[in-house]
Amino acid sequence: MKSIQIDDDLYHFIASQTQDIGESASDILRRLVMPSDSKPSSIKITEADKVAPLDVPSAEPTQGQCQAMAVFEELQGQQLEAIPKMVERWLLVLSIIHKHHQGLFSKVLGMSGRNRTYFATSKETLLETGSSTNPKNVPGSDYWVITNNNTVKKINMLKEVAHTMGFDGPQIERLIAVFAPEHI
Structure with a gap:
C-alpha cells in the first residue's frame, strides 16, 4: 500500500x-x-x-462539509456506545457540534416545541418554559439544553440541530447512527 x-x-x-x-x-x-x-x-x-479536457465538476468542499467531517472525526474517537447514559452522549455530541460550529450554534436558540424551549443561554430561561425540563449546560459553551426527553425526542432534536448547522441528509443519518445505533 x-x-x-x-x-x-x-x-x-x-x-x-x-x-x-x-x-x-x-x-x-x-x-x-x-x-x-x-x-x-x-x-x-x-x-x-x-x-481532451476532463469535464469534472468542482469538488471543493463547502465550509459546512469540512466542519461536519471534523465533528465525525472527533466523535469517532469518543466511543459513544461505551457511554451508557443517553443524556451524557447527547451532551457530548452537542458539545462537539458546538465546538466545530460556534458561529452558527446560536441558531439553535430558535428551536422549540409546542410548550417548551429546547435551548437557551441560561438555565433559568429553560426552567421558566416548563416543568421537569432538567436543563444542563452544553459542555464548553454558554448554551443550555433541556434533557428531560426520551431518546427518540433527543434524536429528533439532534437531527434539527445538525440540519441547522448545515449537515446534509446522509451526514444527519450518519450522526444519528453514531449517537444512538441501538435506536435505528
Whole structure:
C-alpha cells in the first residue's frame, strides 16, 4: 500500500463522501473516480483522453462539509456506545457540534416545541418554559439544553440541530447512527 500527502480541504472532502462507517479513503476514492467495473490494471488511456479536457465538476468542499467531517472525526474517537447514559452522549455530541460550529450554534436558540424551549443561554430561561425540563449546560459553551426527553425526542432534536448547522441528509443519518445505533 502506498501513502500520499494531501491538503486538509481535500482530505475533508474525501471524508465527507463516506457512505459506511469504517469505509477507507481508498474505498471512497475508488467509488468516486473509478467505474464499478474498472480495475486499476484495466484502465487504458487513449490519445483522445490525453488531449481532451476532463469535464469534472468542482469538488471543493463547502465550509459546512469540512466542519461536519471534523465533528465525525472527533466523535469517532469518543466511543459513544461505551457511554451508557443517553443524556451524557447527547451532551457530548452537542458539545462537539458546538465546538466545530460556534458561529452558527446560536441558531439553535430558535428551536422549540409546542410548550417548551429546547435551548437557551441560561438555565433559568429553560426552567421558566416548563416543568421537569432538567436543563444542563452544553459542555464548553454558554448554551443550555433541556434533557428531560426520551431518546427518540433527543434524536429528533439532534437531527434539527445538525440540519441547522448545515449537515446534509446522509451526514444527519450518519450522526444519528453514531449517537444512538441501538435506536435505528
